[in-house]
Amino acid sequence: MLINFEGVDGVGKSTQINMLKEIYKDAIITKEPGGTELGLMIREYLINNASKISQKAEILLFLADRAEHYEKVLKPNYGNLILSDRSFVSGLSYALANDDNLDIKTLIELNKFALCSDFGDKFVFLKADENLIRQRLFSRGQSDDIENRGIEYLMRVQGFMSIILADLKFDVLEVDASLNPKVIQEKIRKFI
Incomplete structure (x- = not known):
């Protein structure tokens, strides 16, 4: 079973996945971008150079990583529990x-x-308000090119996540990221 964890930077996806790793010791833990050698190179490049390349090039690099x-990672491990950060x-x-103004239908196609039409089994969507995102990102210290696009940008990203998850009718658990991490963990374990 593939469970995808979604949410903008700072909502606690990694924290929740690390907590689950203690319970589901045989689970495959991965992330996107960066779950493969190629993905790590693409991730590193995009984190430091996103402002220097065209939007289409950025999208295609992410698609290369996804494929x-x-x-x-995903296809060879489908008999296992897979927890993917993004x-x-x-x-x-x-x-x-x-x-x-991008054509959403083209992007979905x-x-x-890239995914052989296999989008996964379940989605955990950690959602935060602007204050929580700001607080968590500033507590990290340094930010990357994508985070530097600003809080308003991250809120737009979160809004699109909500729309996409609802429109594609996935099995989704939406959780308030401001809750205590143990409370969130319990909700996720019941969902799994």
């Missing part, structure tokens, strides 16, 4: 937040191609 991640939903949301 490699599917072939090298999925194509993030890719679509970040792209649309940059330019909401490109993602179907």
